[in-house]
Amino acid sequence: MELTFFEDAPNYGVVELVRKPLQEYFDEVALLLPELPKKLSIWLDNSFLIRETGEGGSAYSPKVINISFDVDFKNKESQLVDLRGTVFHEAYHLVQGHTFFDSTAEYRSLLDSAIYEGCATVFEREYAGVSPLWGEYKQHSPKELAKWRDAMAAISVEDYRGEKNGLWDKWAFYDKEDARRWKLYKTGAWVVDQTGLDILTLLNTSTQQIIDMYKRN
Ligand SMILES: [Zn+2]
Numbered sequence: 564m565e566l567t568f569f570e571d572a573p574n575y576g577v578v579e580l581v582r583k584p585l586q587e588y589f590d591e592v593a594l595l596l597p598e599l600p601k602k603l604s605i606w607l608d609n610s611f612l613i614r615e616t617g618e619g620g621s622a623y624s625p626k627v628i629n630i631s632f633d634v635d636f637k638n639k640e641s642q643l644v645d646l647r648g649t650v651f652h653e654a655y656h657l658v659q660g661h662t663f664f665d666s667t668a669e670y671r672s673l674l675d676s677a678i679y680e681g682c683a684t685v686f687e688r689e690y691a692g693v694s695p696l697w698g699e700y701k702q703h704s705p706k707e708l709a710k711w712r713d714a715m716a717a718i719s720v721e722d723y724r725g726e727k728n729g730l731w732d733k734w735a736f737y738d739k740e741d742a743r744r745w746k747l748y749k750t751g752a753w754v755v756d757q758t759g760l761d762i763l764t765l766l767n768t769s770t771q772q773i774i775d776m777y778k779r780n
Contacts, residue, residue: 705753
């Protein structure tokens with residue numbers, strides 16, 4: 564994998580801290596996901612920083628990944644473990660075409676996005692061996708998760724992409740009405756786990772097929 568770093572990125576200053584680990588992690592995940600492009604560009608900025616892990620990321624477009632990395636984060640060892648998880652997560656998005664720009668994934672409702680996020684979350688958990696907080700749904704009852712699933716299935720793409728309505732942030736990151744975080748990720752991971760299949764076999768499975776499999780189980 565050939566990685567290039569945008570020199571004008573706001574957090575380019577950390578490049579020498581992350582260049583070698585990112586190279587190692589992308590080379591590793593490319594062995595699991597040979598469909599990944601051979602060249603990727605990295606935009607370093609801290610827009611996606613997760614305060615508990617000191618890093619974060621986002622699949623910006625098919626060949627560009629945003630990586631966040633907090634230079635002041637105390638536990639450098641755990642930070643790199645989680646950064647590896649993030650690389651695996653974002654790499655899975657690239658193969659599924661779930662990207663912010665130039666996405667090739669199919670979306671019918673917010674639940675489809677939740678399933679793509681669930682897939683990437685399960686992949687980082689299973690193949691990078693991390694325990695992402697946004698994948699820990701067991702603290703919620705199946706009834707509650709089913710309620711979130713149905714609510715997201717009723718939110719159209721136009722609705723959650725609408726200007727400043729906050730629906731994405733509410734479901735993906737934090738819902739101030741019930742003080743829950745990551746409902747979209749947790750519900751997605753739950754649905755994906757119910758299929759009982761290895762996450763690598765779901766790479767080319769549509770979200771509808773995943774929902775159908777989940778309903779059968
Ligand atoms: Zn994601």
